[in-house]
Amino acid sequence: MPAERLSVVVTRRLPEVVETRMSELFNVELREDDLPMTRENLVNAMKRADVLVPTLTDTIDSGMLAAAGDKLKLIANYGAGVDHIDVQSARQRGILVSNTPGVVTEDTADMTLALLLAVTRRIPEGLSLMQSGEWQGWAPTALLGGRVGGRRLGILGMGRIGQAVARRAQAFGMQIHYHNRKRVHANIEEALEATWWDSLDQMVSRMDVLSINCPHTPSTFHLINSRRLKLMKPTAVIVNTSRGEVIDENALTRMLRTGEIAGAGLDVFERGAEINPRLKELKNVVLLPHMGSATIEGRVEMGEKVLINIKTYADGHRPPDLVVPSML
Structure with a gap:
């Protein structure tokens, strides 16, 4: 039976x-x-x-x-x-x-690069201009973004997804840096031409783009807090496709509003679907509804x-x- x-x-x-x-x-x-x-x-x-x-x-x-x-x-x-x-x-x-x-390693890494480009090249602003019918034609100084090639990318969390992000960023000509609980194998560092930072504070203060790719655990809750956000360059961009709880969202929103950080691309949020309404109003932010693995x-x-x-x-x-x- x-x-x-x-x-x-x-x-x-x-x-x-x-x-x-x-x-x-x-x-x-x-x-x-x-x-x-x-x-x-x-x-x-x-x-x-x-x-x-x-x-x-x-x-x-x-x-x-x-x-x-x-x-x-x-x-x-x-x-x-x-x-x-x-x-x-x-x-x-x-x-x-x-x-x-x-399973979602490659999909999430793709979305990380998509957000990075969307923020640095102001893609949503251009899309909005086209959809509103307000575009009057090309102009030499209109919607000027920044070139990603040559920028320093700091990856927080060099696991499967972090390494996949590094491979893609490497192809765009970015300089790869990372902070991880443990240094990855020398062969991986060599293949990715990646520089390891033992100090997260020091890495954060020197990066042009910070990508959050670590899991949410008690030790990573608000790992990117107000103090660390203040260490970032005013020209820097932060991208998060991991877990919203890793960043102090209120502190990030304040600094984006005052121009202390240049921009952010976020696919995840600290309180799930409850997003800070001030964050939604900012032009220098790209928000997605947790599409990284979609x-x-x-x-x-x-x-x-x-x-x-x-x-x-x-x-x-x-x-x-x-x-x-x-x-x-």
């Missing part, structure tokens, strides 16, 4: 091909709308599921895990970041947590990793992308 299929609850809409395959393999409960679940709905979902498939919009804390009961055995996160999940509490309750690392290829690959993690667990083995507290 075949083993009973796992019950799986998915908290958000996923690409159709992923939902179809999941339905073939498991007893799946899919969402009809695409709004985040309430806290109460999440707890109820955990009570009736063997496996929960959440996303970064689902905060799962110790209190919710305590209320979930004993049925839940695996949280198969759809995404690489797990700072929205209390992994330590989950493991203490015998609940495994998996994620989908490495390619169909990337989202399908994320789903495939989720499927593999669940199927491997269902077969009695350790999920290949298991997250353990020591990794965080």
Whole structure:
């Protein structure tokens, strides 16, 4: 007699091909709308599921895990970041947590360069001018931006995405610098022609562009705070495609308004969808709605990793992308 299929609850809409395959393999409960679940709905979902498939919009804390009961055995996160999940509490309750690392590396790096160019070349201002019908033709001094070639790019976080950003920036003729918890291998430094800075303060003060590519952890919360922002050149630009909590958003907004920093390109925000309204008013800022990983290829690959993690667990083995507290 075949083993009973796992019950799986998915908290958000996923690409159709992923939902179809999941339905073939498991007893799946899919969402009809695409709004985040309430806290109460999440707890109820955990009570009736063997496996929960959440996303970064689902905060799962110790209190919710305590209320979930004993049925839940695996949280198969759809995404690489797990700072929205209390992994330590989950493991203490015998609940495994998996994620989908490495999938969105190239997509996020592409978006980082897109934001960098959008800010330095004033692309949104040009787009707005065209769409409003106010453009009167070419002029020698109109919408003058800056050349990226030759600029110093400081990368905060030289993991997979940081290195992918460096490869792209290198092709644009930028000088690559980085700060990381640990210095990367000499072969990587040589290939990227990258300079390591042990001191984040010193790197920040000398860069023309600062790219945030580190995860959000307790140690990186407001790592780019008011004091470090004041170290930046007034001509410098900051780009963030990682996590909004790494930057003190209010301090950044103040300095952008006063011209202490030249510009910013942001795909993520400190309070999720609640963005400082003053930030939205600034012409020297490009804001995107968390689009860094938004390619169909990337989202399908994320789903495939989720499927593999669940199927491997269902077969009695350790999920290949298991997250353990020591990794965080």
